[in-house]
Amino acid sequence: MRRNLVVGNWKMHGDIHSNQVLLSALINGLNNYQNADYVVCVPNPYLHQTRTLLENTNIAWGGQNVNQFEEGAFTGAVSPHMLTDLGCTFVILGHSERRVLFHETNLSAAARFDASIKANLTPILCVGETLAEHDAGLTEVIVASQMDAVMATLSDDDFARAMHLNMVFAYEPVWAVGTGKTATPEQAQEVHHFIRQRIARRNAEAAALVRIVYGGSVKASNAAQLFNMPDVDGGLVGGASLDADEFIAICKAAN
Ligand code: PEP
Numbered sequence: 001m002r003r004n005l006v007v008g009n010w011k012m013h014g015d016i017h018s019n020q021v022l023l024s025a026l027i028n029g030l031n032n033y034q035n036a037d038y039v040v041c042v043p044n045p046y047l048h049q050t051r052t053l054l055e056n057t058n059i060a061w062g063g064q065n066v067n068q069f070e071e072g073a074f075t076g077a078v079s080p081h082m083l084t085d086l087g088c089t090f091v092i093l094g095h096s097e098r099r100v101l102f103h104e105t106n107l108s109a110a111a112r113f114d115a116s117i118k119a120n121l122t123p124i125l126c127v128g129e130t131l132a133e134h135d136a137g138l139t140e141v142i143v144a145s146q147m148d149a150v151m152a153t154l155s156d157d158d159f160a161r162a163m164h165l166n167m168v169f170a171y172e173p174v175w176a177v178g179t180g181k182t183a184t185p186e187q188a189q190e191v192h193h194f195i196r197q198r199i200a201r202r203n204a205e206a207a208a209l210v211r212i213v214y215g216g217s218v219k220a221s222n223a224a225q226l227f228n229m230p231d232v233d234g235g236l237v238g239g240a241s242l243d244a245d246e247f248i249a250i251c252k253a254a255n
Pocket of ligand 1: 009011095172176177178179180215216217218236237238239240
């Protein structure tokens, strides 16, 4: 039985005061909801603050991206060890904003995935098609290519390690991220099922266990319907993760 997972992606939002208010509300609001897992992925400068507030709660924290190198002359980059040093257990990889705005590729997502699992960080690999690709009927082709680019680089040992860390896939149709448009539960289910089948080609047991979360304008008003679909194991939430009441309601839907 897979436990639902809700991940908040704060993107480039927040400051010390607003983080304190938001995290305190989440701690109180989710304290009694122990049947799902919750994570917030905050901007790097606030990881220390987040750790201080969330330690010994039922909310985990993570990074929004990571570099593939362990250390060196990579100005502005953050290594996997730096994230784990700050208590992170998760990291988002291959987010569409990273792909579109920062020109990250399937290959760089694969390298970051590999570096993350070697550092004991649970990767949340985002895949999803643009509107043009969606309209052209290319959703499965795109999602498969994004998945395969990462899966193909994993040796059997790496794959086992990724499973041990409970790697997560996030289906995030680009046309739904930050747009207010949400995939219907049926649309999400179809792609989530496809993702699970694709993993099953590598390892059927892993496919049954892996969590596949949906992202793209998840709100309190649509979360329950999405999470009720058999292959939707929770959500990756952007905008609504900045509003304590909304995020708590989404987490309760997952619980
Ligand atoms: C995201 O940032 O991954 C996301 C899904 O954003 P939003 O919920 O705002 O669409």
